[in-house]
Amino acid sequence: MVNSSETARDTRGHDATDYEVSPSDIAVGVIIGRTSEFFDFFVFAIASVIVFPSRLFPFLDPLSGTLWSFVLVLLAFVARPIGTAIFMRIDRRHGRVAKLTLALFGLGTSTVAMGLVPSYDTLGWWAIAVMALLRIGQGIALGGTWDGLSSLLAVSAPREKRGFYAMIPQLGAPIGLIVAALLFSYLVASMSAEDFLDWGWRYPFFVAFAVNVVALFARLRIIATPEFQEQFETRELQATRIRDTVSEDGRAVVVGIFVPLATFAMFHMVTVFPLSWVYLYTEETLTFFLNLTAVSAAFGVLSVVASGYLSDRFGRRNLLMWGAVAIGAFSLLAPVLLRGGASGESAYMIVGFIILGLSFGQSSGAVASMFEKRNRYTASAFVSAFAWMFGAGFAPITALFLSTWLGLFAAGLYLLSGAICTVIALWVVRQLEFRAESSVGSVDDTRR
Template identity: 65%
Template sequence: MAIGVIIGRTAEFFDFFVFAIACVLVFPVRLFPFVDALTGTLYSFAVLALAFVARPFGSAFFLWVDRTYGRAAKLTAALFLLGTSTVAIGLIPTYETLGPAAIIILCVLRIGQGFALGGAWDGLASLLSLSAPEHKRGWYAMIPQLGAPIALVVAAGLFVYLTLGMSAVDFYDWGWRYPFFVAFSINVVALFARLRIVATPDYEEMFANNELQPTSLRSTLRAEGRSIVVGIFTPLASFAMLHMLTVFPLGYVFLFTENSPAGFLTTLVIGALVGLGATALSGRLSDTIGRRKLLTGATIGIAAFAIVGPILLGFGGVGQTIYVILGFILLGLSFGQASGAVAASFGKGYRYTASAVTSDLAWVAGAGLAPFAALFLTASLGLWAAGAYLLSGAICTLIALRVNRLTGNMGRA
């Protein structure tokens, strides 16, 4: 089951990273050539945010599909929509060919990706955590989070290969489209891997025994509304940090420095490998010192990073490398347990739906607008303002962790 969970999460994050990298390297040139590079990148980041806004609506719709037709039907429909939207993005004509209609198509397909991601929630992460021995809950909660750094390694590495292995003309003509076709292939593999798990009688019985069944949004909000609100802010620092380490600095390096995008993408690959190790370490530390202590310490580290990070990023090559490596260590320690902390806040009867809704809303609040806001603040006020934006997310998470401590919610798993 663990392998199926990792494959599924890797596919989801790979789709995101491919689109995010294209927002910096491709879309400003091919879809927004009528504005300057900074404005084109901001427009691209605005399109990036559309998926996060659409995701909660997708969750609501596909939870209904789950209750009515079953989990296998929901996953098949959601991942088919996700794969179709993703591969279609790779086929979009340029602005020179189609004009404003090309931008409209991109927005529609991005919304389709987000809507589909809302249905990609399969409950396997929660089932994995609930099935774990008491002293290994942190380790098993960490496993699904490994998908993010793995996906970044593959996505960034693929773009490095393409940008260095072909001319700029070929890359902007057709080379940039290739990662979207790869994403479609990965989604197909992820679909079959997950269906092999959730569509079997044994696992249906395990879902039922652990009370991981879809419930209506109305009853879930009535029973778990307060925990959902707190849960939205619990992973805020981690989710914002993910974008402040990947999408935003890539845009900053591309627009405001002389460093090559391929060079910084290579640094991101190294950072993601470090983050992979830090994520795994978070499982051990969580089981040793406790999830709340680990998240509190990591979030305090993110708050300090929000102050120091902009200075490092502004130093150039060496500073940027330290920025990425240090940032991914903190991200791995916090991100590795952030989703587990959310799931642990809910009672079993509502955990399936409440976890999906809370995760969607947390991504909207913590990550959806993070690249746009950070780049806009940097262009308007300087790098320190982007750091202040991240700091605000860390403060929100610390408050949420404090509330969880007072209520004892994180101990309900």
Template identity: 60%
Template sequence: MNASGAPSSESLERDASQINARHGKIDAGEIAVGVILGRTSEFFDFFVYAIASVVVFPALIFPYAGPLGGTLLSFAVFAVAFLARPLGSALFIAIDRKFGRGTKLTIALLLLGASTVCLGFLPSFQTAGHWAAVMLIVLRIGQGVALGGTWDGMPSLLAVSAPANKKGWYAMVPQLGAPLGLIVASALFAYLVAKLAPQDFYSWGWRYPFFVAFAINVVALFARLRIVVTPTFQAAFLSTELKPTPIISTVREEHTKMLIGIFAPLATFAMFHMVTVYPLSWVYLYTEENPARFLMIELIGACFGVAAIVASGWLADRYGRRKLVGGSAAAIAAFSGFAPQLLDGGVAGELTYMIVGFILLGLAFGQASGVIANSFNPRNRYTASALTSDFAWLFGAGFAPLAALWLSSTFGVGAGGLYLLSGAVVTLLVLWWNRTLAASNSND
């Protein structure tokens, strides 16, 4: 216990170790469950904010800018977390090196939970004026910094330690947290929007999901600590497979592979927000549809996304990860040419957009964490993978809702697909460049 009476990182790790001792060695299935729980909690926090940035914050924090202007400002604040995330990784890598993985995860997840739950107490513009927006930005920075610290290396560990014929299968496991987090967040918001009167929802109802997020984070924290103290994880740490290294030396040694890892999944990360945040904003602003109904459509699409992520593991092992990522990028490019128009096609068009979009996203996103992890020097893998993930999210997803909504509202709904198309083109070019680079190196 610390001075405030709250359990310390050391006591949490000790409790987790005692549970492991009572239950014996944790098997791969239990590790997978722990990883999924951890990632689901992160993405639940992420999507609670994303949904509120469409249906709550424009009216609550930016009412003076109008519905469209308020949403664009809300999306600009949304991107702040992606800018802060690499800074969070740098900070928490230093904490990891000095105090250990358990301390790092405890601080990061408590910061994430605290930043999220404090959003539930956010005052309105009518109450606090522009200070409400300042508080929103500060808390969003807190979320971003914390997300940089929640990297535990488990996606890389699963990718590199899996059997040779099962690497794709193991790499997709952590990715299941994204659609599962969206399912829970969408269901909760849909229920509140449908059951509460508008004045009650905007007064207090929207705050409830942010409070739930803190409780989920506590469960996820303990699940992750159980993984951190397992003999398998500790052995990987001691063998330097998951040891944090100085950032400058890591970038110096791995910069080419990191660039490939950042831009190779660009289509995937652009697609991520094109089927989660952007369509909700378009439907909310430009149709008469109740947001609760579209949130349920998103939930249905996310269920297809879960199935597609699972399928990506089998397909990657059977046909190769590079072929799957390249084929998914080509399909996303084709999708970008006609998909946005479906959002103006009523319920049938929206369902088609979400189901097809989530299937393509699942196939690509399922292998996003394992595209480059195997190629890093084992000594640098932990730090290089964390930084690569941060910048891939920043360039691929951070500004996607803002760019897509601005293009669509300025030039028509079809223009929203241009952002998605640009990501797909970059992915295909990087895969081609990586293949050319590998061929030239093999001839040296």
């Protein structure tokens, strides 16, 4: 039971009765928050292809240097579940405000510090070790940025528009990518290669801290509202103990990890992996592909929005199932497109982002609706952390390794395996809910 002191910890310095916010206000806060998180991660991901191989791994060939840079990318995804566990404890003991403040400042500080790390030529192996520690710190901090605002947005929205509002937090990913890609494109185009690799690459990392500060205040404003208080007191936005969550919803948590697997694998197959492939094996200019990435992500924004309308008409999980099938089909076509020069690469990116947007737009809402209300906050956070780790964390290094030694078709088969896992997981979810409906006679209407 939530006592008054626990509630007070989330409202210190605020009078929740002073104002109320509409779903549109919550949506703005959610988009700003998610954009900051994805911006930080995309800045690192892009740098792992075009900066770190030469600065941190100059003693390796470009391919090996990129693969080891992708190991650094993976570290944050491995650390994220650990961060989720740590910050859930902080949430229970000190409140949501303390948790978000520590997490976002930790995320911003880790990202800024990455821009200060000297090269291998200056610091030797310590440069790699420091960058690895900062990347782990970034992942731990990201585990604490789960704020429950997506759930608040869903329950605050009209029933017939829940799919539309569920897609709003997902807009942060393509928007964050657009900003990061265009910023790097501008820097690459406006300075010499020597200046960019020496100091120009650092600017996007410095920008991240300012973005995180804006995101923090946007989120804290929402947490101080009566709507958040009400959902917190009814336990829907309250962090539950991990042991209790696993004992009550453990089966749903395990299945839930695989539901968005195809979506999260596709996420890096149209962002980091093609950038590395084009940069290493084609003659395309870096600015061309970074600009293409930004344009394709804009198609992704439109596709995410479309997923909201389609979801409200046909159902979230139906849309996820169609998305997994489309991802499977794309995985077979992708090798042909990526080998097709500028036009093929453009088709790969634009079609890929359209498919990704339709699926990614509903991946979070479909998973959250699988859990009991009292466990939804904690279960959703852990499912998200592990799904990102298995789906997206291993994708860049696995796809680049397979495509280099076995051919692009092998990377396509890797993506296809994720689509198959999602289809099976969605079938298992439906079977579990069918049994629940048969035994109880009804089911929570958010679970669809």
